[in-house]
Amino acid sequence: xxxxxxxxxxxxxxxxxxxxxxxxxxxxxxxxxxxxxxxxxxxxxxxxxxxxxxxxxxxxxxxxxxxxxxxxxxxxxxxxxxxxxxxxxxxxxxxxxxxxxxxxxxxxxxxxxxxxxxx
Amino acid sequence: xxxxxxxxxxxxxxxxxxxxxxxxxxxxxxxxxxxxxxxxxxxxxxxxxxxxxxxxxxxxxxxxxxxxxxxxxxxxxxxxxxxxxxxxxxxxxxxxxxxxxxxxxxxxxxxxxxxxxxxxxxxxxxxxxxxxxxxxxxxxxxxxxxxxxxxxxxxxxxxxxxxxxxxxxxxxxxxxxxxxxxxxxxxxxxxxxxxxxxxxxxxxxxxxxxxxxxxxxxxxxxxxxxxxxxxxxxxxxxxxxxxxxxxxxxxxxxxxxxxxxxxxxxxxxxxxxxxxxxxxxxxxxxxxxxxxxxxxxxxxxxxxxxxxxxxxxxxxxxxxxxxxxxxxxxxxxxxxxxxxxxxxxxxxxxxxxxxxxxxxxxxxxxxxxxxxxxxxxxxxxxxxxxxxxxxxxxxxxxxxxxxxxxxxxxxxxxxxxxxxxxxxxxxxxxxxxxxxxxxxxxxxxxxxxxxxxxxxxxxxxxxxxxxxxxxxxxxxxxxxxxxxxxxxxxxxxxxxxxxxxxxxxxxxxxxxxxxxxxxxxxxxxxxxxxxxxxxxxxxxxxxxxxxxxxxxxxxxxxxxxxxxxxxxxxxxxxxxxxxxxxxxxxxxxxxxxxxxxxxxxxxxxxxxxxxxxxxxxxxxxxxxx
Numbered sequence: 161x162x163x164x165x166x167x168x169x170x171x172x173x174x175x176x177x178x179x180x181x182x183x184x185x186x187x188x189x190x191x192x193x194x195x196x197x198x199x200x201x202x203x204x205x206x207x208x209x210x211x212x213x214x215x216x217x218x219x220x221x222x223x224x225x226x227x228x229x230x231x232x233x234x235x236x237x238x239x240x241x242x243x244x245x246x247x248x249x250x251x252x253x254x255x256x257x258x259x260x261x262x263x264x265x266x267x268x269x270x271x272x273x274x275x276x277x278x279x
Numbered sequence: 280x281x282x283x284x285x286x287x288x289x290x291x292x293x294x295x296x297x298x299x300x301x302x303x304x305x306x307x308x309x310x311x312x313x314x315x316x317x318x319x320x321x322x323x324x325x326x327x328x329x330x331x332x333x334x335x336x337x338x339x340x341x342x343x344x345x346x347x348x349x350x351x352x353x354x355x356x357x358x359x360x361x362x363x364x365x366x367x368x369x370x371x372x373x374x375x376x377x378x379x380x381x382x383x384x385x386x387x388x389x390x391x392x393x394x395x396x397x398x399x400x401x402x403x404x405x406x407x408x409x410x411x412x413x414x415x416x417x418x419x420x421x422x423x424x425x426x427x428x429x430x431x432x433x434x435x436x437x438x439x440x441x442x443x444x445x446x447x448x449x450x451x452x453x454x455x456x457x458x459x460x461x462x463x464x465x466x467x468x469x470x471x472x473x474x475x476x477x478x479x480x481x482x483x484x485x486x487x488x489x490x491x492x493x494x495x496x497x498x499x500x501x502x503x504x505x506x507x508x509x510x511x512x513x514x515x516x517x518x519x520x521x522x523x524x525x526x527x528x529x530x531x532x533x534x535x536x537x538x539x540x541x542x543x544x545x546x547x548x549x550x551x552x553x554x555x556x557x558x559x560x561x562x563x564x565x566x567x568x569x570x571x572x573x574x575x576x577x578x579x580x581x582x583x584x585x586x587x588x589x590x591x592x593x594x595x596x597x598x599x600x601x602x603x604x605x606x607x608x609x610x611x612x613x614x615x616x617x618x619x620x621x622x623x624x625x626x627x628x629x630x631x632x633x634x635x636x637x638x639x640x641x642x643x644x645x646x647x648x649x650x651x652x653x654x655x656x657x658x659x660x661x662x663x664x665x666x667x668x669x670x671x672x673x674x675x676x677x678x679x680x681x682x683x684x685x686x687x688x689x690x691x692x693x694x695x696x697x698x699x700x701x702x703x704x705x706x707x708x709x710x711x712x713x714x715x716x717x718x719x720x721x722x723x724x725x726x727x728x729x730x731x732x733x734x735x736x737x738x739x740x741x742x743x744x745x746x747x748x749x750x751x752x753x754x755x756x757x758x759x760x761x762x763x764x765x766x767x768x769x770x771x772x773x774x775x776x777x778x779x780x781x782x783x784x785x786x787x788x789x790x791x792x793x794x795x796x797x798x799x800x801x802x803x804x805x806x807x808x809x810x811x812x813x814x815x816x817x818x819x820x821x822x823x824x825x826x827x828x829x830x831x832x833x834x835x836x837x838x839x840x841x842x843x844x845x846x847x848x849x850x851x852x853x854x855x856x857x858x859x860x861x862x863x864x865x866x867x868x869x870x871x872x873x874x875x876x877x878x879x880x881x882x883x884x885x886x887x888x889x890x891x892x893x894x895x896x897x898x899x900x901x902x903x904x
Contacts, residue, residue: 170878171720171723171724171727171878172805172870172873172874172877172878173724173727173728173731173808173870173874174720174723174724174726174727175877176727176731176866176869176870176873176874177726177727177730177731180730180731180734181730192877193877194877194878195880216716218801241715241716241717241719241720241723258719259719259720259722259723260719260722260723260725260726261723261726263730
């Protein structure tokens with residue numbers, strides 16, 4: 161069974177690139193989705209074992225998605241173009257990946273997030 | 280009673296030596312006239328005569344033609360401090376003041392020579408103790424039948440006391456005159472002029488000093504004897520006449536500062552007038568305080584000007600004593616804190632409302648003031664407490680002022696509200712953060728485009744063409760946003776920008792129609808990229824791949840299901856080669872079909888009709904906050 165990843169990224173080009181490359185590595189990508197609502201909906205609809213979360217979605221912070229992920233015990237990492245958003249204390253131990261993204265590195269880290277028996 | 284009468288007679292007659300006196304006191308029987316021996320007073324003398332002689336209030340003395348005291352009464356002895364016996368051993372020359380002696384001897388000589396029978400003289404004697412005794416002396420003589428001088432009778436009236444009073448009076452008068460002559464203040468004395476009912480109707484000049492002449496611009500000759508209201512009628516209008524009248528009637532001294540118009544020139548001078556009652560009139564002093572008054576007014580004007588400047592500058596400005604007591608604070612500084620002058624003036628600066636929101640700030644201000652008092656110029660950013668317990672950031676300064684010998688006399692605290700500057704600073708920081716975000720996003724986008732393009736294109740040449748075309752498309756969207764309102768773009772312009780690189784030689788091969796619609800930044804980027812992909816597809820496979828095909832782009836706005844305005848864009852290709860659906864979806868197709876829903880929550884519908892591509896896009900109008 162493929163490992164399934166939720167990609168939350170508002171920019172279509174970046175999101176689509178992540179998806180393509182992840183799929184190339186054998187991941188099953190949910191999304192990509194570009195908004196908090198779409199992400200929460202996707203979380204309900206799919207069984208996923210990890211997530212990549214852009215912090216800034218068209219000016220809205222994606223922290224509600226992060227909270228939902230945390231609640232479900234799904235590991236995730238943040239993507240960020242800058243440090244404009246102050247990370248809430250509860251997410252201070254979450255990995256933040258700066259843009260532009262090094263996809264192989266991101267995938268490696270993603271791999272570490274997933275429990276071996278996760279999926 | 281008889282004695283009294285006689286004493287009085289002596290006092291009276293002593294001055295004039297009438298016959299009656301001679302009858303009474305100078306009883307020298309003509310039969311004894313040749314007898315030069317003295318005294319003539321014997322037991323046989325009249326008791327009345329003796330009594331008067333001894334008890335007279337004036338001194339009476341018989342003196343020999345040579346000046347010897349022959350006989351004196353008690354008063355003379357008292358006058359000079361000698362016993363009668365001592366005095367009778369002396370001549371009058373012995374106790375006469377040297378300055379008066381010559382005159383006295385000359386007169387005596389004339390009597391001896393028969394040229395006169397007596398004389399009067401105010402002269403000085405020496406008292407036995409050495410002080411001067413002023414005497415009003417009346418001398419008469421007794422001669423024998425041949426006219427030979429037998430002896431002299433002197434009546435001496437001690438006028439020392441009167442002389443002293445007179446002298447004191449003269450000195451006082453001299454001092455008064457000197458003062459009046461040299462005083463810069465005018466001085467005048469006027470007496471009242473009353474009518475039949477004893478009502479004061481005017482005043483008449485009795486005296487005016489030189490300064491008074493200068494101030495009134497009249498000579499003494501003009502003024503003395505002249506009437507006040509006749510000479511200077513303005514006195515009534517200015518209320519001065521009534522004021523003077525009141526001084527005379529009540530005896531109360533009156534003082535006032537009057538702006539007095541000079542009669543001749545009309546020039547106004549400031550006089551400080553002080554009037555006091557003198558007899559039935561008044562004395563008045565006139566002090567010309569025009570310069571003083573001008574200076575005072577200039578000072579007040581200058582102070583007003585300074586205050587007006589201070590109150591109308593934007594900055595907060597004040598004045599401190601070196602010990603930190605607040606002496607002045609301008610209006611803006613008071614308004615900013617919503618306080619009154621009396622709330623802060625006289626307080627220690629650090630205890631004032633501007634600083635008392637935080638003891639640490641107060642301590643800092645206190646320390647800064649003490650350093651400024653030691654001569655240091657202080658400047659730092661700090662916050663003051665504004666109205667409603669707000670904090671106003673200010674660029675704060677303490678500037679010490681020094682006197683000639685380098686002591687700090689005052690400290691000027693000032694502050695400029697730097698809220699705007701602070702705001703601009705934080706805006707700049709935000710902009711830099713935003714810029715960094717955008718740059719990184721753009722790089723990420725470039726990375727993604729490169730990655731997709733590489734994935735699809737098989738040759739370097741094809742990669743270069745696709746990749747640079749897509750970069751151009753992004754750049755064009757960017758330019759458009761910058762060129763218009765920075766955050767929005769007209770849809771017609773957007774279409775034009777994206778298709779023009781491919782259609783410029785054949786401008787008639789694209790037709791655009793639709794109302795002007797402004798797109799927000801997200802829509803502009805997302806839809807701009809779609810337009811670019813549509814255009815490159817048309818060039819590669821569609822209406823622009825031959826010589827005759829055309830593209831029809833039309834758009835409209837409609838009310839969407841959720842009540843938001845939606846934009847609908849139709850892209851129709853006609854006249855191109857026959858169209859069939861692609862076997863494999865490339866990056867371009869994915870972007871065209873999926874990016875709208877991903878980024879904007881819109882929809883794309885693509886129909887690969889045989890006669891040409893039909894694409895329909897629907898997306899909500901962005902909130903343009």
